[in-house]
Amino acid sequence: MNESKIELIFDKRNKVNSNNYIPKLDIEQKDLADIINNKFLRKELSLPDIPEVEIIRHYTNLSHKNYGVDTGIYPLGSCTMKYNPKINELIARLENFSKIHPLQEENQGCIELINELSMQLQEITGMDAFTLQPAAGAHGELTGLLIMKKYFEDKGIKKDKIIVPESAHGTNPASAKMAGFSIIVLETDKDGEVPLEHLKFAMKGGDIAGIMLTNPNTLGLFERNIKEITEIVHENGGLCYYDGANLNPLLGTCRPGDMGFDIIHVNLHKTFATPHGGGGPGAGPVGVKKELEPYLPRFDNSDNKSKSIGRIRSFFGNYGILIRAHAYINALGKEGLKKAGQIAVLNANYLRVKLEKLYNLPFQRICQHEFVLSEKNLPNDLTTEDIAKRILDHGIYPPTVYFPLILKGAMMIEPTETESLSSLDKFVSIMMTIFEEAKTNPEIIKTAPHNTPVGRLNAVLAARSPCLHD
Numbered sequence: 001m002n003e004s005k006i007e008l009i010f011d012k013r014n015k016v017n018s019n020n021y022i023p024k025l026d027i028e029q030k031d032l033a034d035i036i037n038n039k040f041l042r043k044e045l046s047l048p049d050i051p052e053v054e055i056i057r058h059y060t061n062l063s064h065k066n067y068g069v070d071t072g073i074y075p076l077g078s079c080t081m082k083y084n085p086k087i088n089e090l091i092a093r094l095e096n097f098s099k100i101h102p103l104q105e106e107n108q109g110c111i112e113l114i115n116e117l118s119m120q121l122q123e124i125t126g127m128d129a130f131t132l133q134p135a136a137g138a139h140g141e142l143t144g145l146l147i148m149k150k151y152f153e154d155k156g157i158k159k160d161k162i163i164v165p166e167s168a169h170g171t172n173p174a175s176a177k178m179a180g181f182s183i184i185v186l187e188t189d190k191d192g193e194v195p196l197e198h199l200k201f202a203m204k205g206g207d208i209a210g211i212m213l214t215n216p217n218t219l220g221l222f223e224r225n226i227k228e229i230t231e232i233v234h235e236n237g238g239l240c241y242y243d244g245a246n247l248n249p250l251l252g253t254c255r256p257g258d259m260g261f262d263i264i265h266v267n268l269h270k271t272f273a274t275p276h277g278g279g280g281p282g283a284g285p286v287g288v289k290k291e292l293e294p295y296l297p298r299f300d301n302s303d304n305k306s307k308s309i310g311r312i313r314s315f316f317g318n319y320g321i322l323i324r325a326h327a328y329i330n331a332l333g334k335e336g337l338k339k340a341g342q343i344a345v346l347n348a349n350y351l352r353v354k355l356e357k358l359y360n361l362p363f364q365r366i367c368q369h370e371f372v373l374s375e376k377n378l379p380n381d382l383t384t385e386d387i388a389k390r391i392l393d394h395g396i397y398p399p400t401v402y403f404p405l406i407l408k409g410a411m412m413i414e415p416t417e418t419e420s421l422s423s424l425d426k427f428v429s430i431m432m433t434i435f436e437e438a439k440t441n442p443e444i445i446k447t448a449p450h451n452t453p454v455g456r457l458n459a460v461l462a463a464r465s466p467c468l469h470d
């Protein structure tokens with residue numbers, strides 16, 4: 001362990017350095033008592049009188065309609081729906097973690113875990129310091145960009161534009177906009193990568209703060225010119241932001257810090273177990289190089305010498321997710337993490353080679369943890385949506401569809417390292433059966449799904465005017 005880092009967390013009496021971690025709460029004791037005694041309840045709740053067994057049956061029956069990683073393959077591209085080892089859950093539920101309040105003094109162990117996880121993430125990514133506060137990947141992006149903005153403001157340099165390649169994740173331009181940047185989009189070249197000449201030209205603008213790069217990009221491809229990209233941006237006075245939400249394939253193999261990146265976020269919910277889909281709690285820690293460390297979030301920013309961007313989340317962030325990531329990293333160790341990344345890449349390429357025989361694969365090269373098919377050449381004018389719905393009939397979850405937007409009718413497939421060969425083969429055989437059906441019996445696909453609790457929904461209507469009761 002790095003001694004100087006521990007100093008940051010523990011002061012001389014081995015107590016929490018409260019400036020870093022503990023926010024001051026403004027709740028009066030009296031209000032707290034009123035909240036506990038339901039003083040604010042205006043009328044009694046009317047709860048139905050139902051026998052326990054009926055409630056249990058109701059929820060058990062509902063749970064049987066669920067589908068999750070524990071039920072079968074979940075090849076949802078960009079979400080890394082890997083199996084979450086049950087030991088993670090056990091550890092996260094230990095009372096000393098789950099029943100402690102951040103304002104309690106006896107939380108040194110919790111802070112030690114934060115400290116250790118930060119150092120592990122530094123080692124994995126090649127960065128110098130981390131904040132674990134951000135509650136999601138997109139929240140990490142916003143945090144990282146606010147750091148970038150503050151850095152230039154602090155230096156008195158006006159830079160209010162940022163380059164976001166077309167192959168970046170959709171949250172990138174949204175976060176950049178929220179942080180107050182205007183966005184310059186770079187089109188993807190014929191190999192699915194950032195065109196260096198266009199990047200050079202765009203960087204000449206002068207007021208460009210830097211680049212936000214998703215790598216592997218949303219086509220599942222590694223940017224082969226990544227070092228040139230960071231060099232071009234640095235030569236022109238910009239900073240490089242790495243969207244590391246999909247760090248899974250790179251684990252133990254290469255590090256964004258060594259490629260020249262200044263800021264990175266990682267998604268603990270994805271790369272470090274805790275599946276992503278469904279919008280549950282997440283954590284998007286942000287790592288920076290030494291020069292940017294003073295700008296990292298802090299709880300207490302009253303000291304006006306501080307350069308910090310301030311507090312961006314209450315207390316320690318989504319602590320339960322930090323525990324799971326810490327458990328996962330420690331269970332796998334250095335070699336285990338590397339192997340996880342390698343098998344994720346192997347599994348994706350296995351599926352890619354099998355499926356490109358029938359389905360259209362626009363970028364024909366080795367992919368990282370995922371690859372993207374398109375709906376081009378599907379028999380009988382069938383669409384990606386039709387195929388996805390028919391996959392449900394075969395009892396598994398479909399891939400991510402219609403993302404990335406740069407490819408018409410995209411189907412983004414990410415098996416993850418936790419699928420076995422037989423599970424991958426089963427997926428291939430379902431996809432082949434569906435392709436066969438597409439040729440011989442397209443009607444059954446157009447009207448799918450047939451075996452699910454509800455049939456095909458009108459997705460547009462469901463989004464525009466959702467019915468929130470039954």
Ligand SMILES: *Cc1c(COP(=O)(O)O)cnc(C)c1O
Nearest residue numbers: 078136137138169171214245282
């Ligand atoms: C998932 C993802 C994000 C956003 O993460 P959230 O936790 O959903 O906010 C950003 N970038 C990439 C590449 C992603 O895959």
